[in-house]
Amino acid sequence: MRVSSKRPPPPAPQRLSPLIDAHTHLDACGAKDADDVHAIVDRAAAVGVTAVVTIADDLASARPTATLAEFAAELSEREDTGHAPVAAAVTLATMHAAKGLEWDAVLIPGLVEGIMPIVHARTAEAIEEERRLLYVAVTRARVRLVLSWAPARTPGAEPSRQRSRFLAALFPSVPAAAAGA
Numbered sequence: 312m313r314v315s316s317k318r319p320p321p322p323a324p325q326r327l328s329p330l331i332d333a334h335t336h337l338d339a340c341g342a343k344d345a346d347d348v349h350a351i352v353d354r355a356a357a358v359g360v361t362a363v364v365t366i367a368d369d370l371a372s373a374r375p376t377a378t379l380a381e382f383a384a385e386l387s388e389r390e391d392t393g394h395a396p397v398a399a400a401v402t403l404a405t406m407h408a409a410k411g412l413e414w415d416a417v418l419i420p421g422l423v424e425g426i427m428p429i430v431h432a433r434t435a436e437a438i439e440e441e442r443r444l445l446y447v448a449v450t451r452a453r454v455r456l457v458l459s460w461a462p463a464r465t466p467g468a469e470p471s472r473q474r475s476r477f478l479a480a481l482f483p484s485v486p487a488a489a490a491g492a
Contacts, residue, residue: 417452422460
């Protein structure tokens with residue numbers, strides 16, 4: 312996994328491949344089965360590829376003989392402690408992937424009916440799952456939370472979208488006319 316300083320580093324997926332390709336040798340990487348390997352890769356994807364590459368590079372620099380199991384342990388420890396990878400960048404994450412992570416600022420756009428809750432959520436259980444998902448996203452903010460929605464898809468267009476029903480619970484004092492309902 313060590314990259315020669317004489318040539319430019321390979322793309323991120325290629326740099327991670329020595330760790331990820333170890334799944335063909337489950338005993339060597341410390342995984343019990345293919346599900347363990349998939350869980351490791353899923354945890355890596357949840358924190359973002361750039362951050363994962365940084366973590367992998369840092370681990371390889373500190374311990375050149377590090378295994379996939381040690382890499383997975385590092386990701387698990389970060390997940391358990393809510394320690395998002397440090398990167399001088401904006402992290403784009405789905406609400407699903409944000410579980411267990413925190414950021415100083417969280418921006419959640421698109422809070423309109425049909426997106427949150429998603430149009431496919433038709434049963435009470437599905438709507439409640441969407442509500443829980445939004446709760447996870449909202450609670451990822453340590454300092455600043457920005458929630459947004461737009462009454463129209465494009466500027467100047469006829470307002471045709473309604474803000475998410477979940478916003479009414481968060482902001483009950485907003486009049487229906489101001490909310491676009």
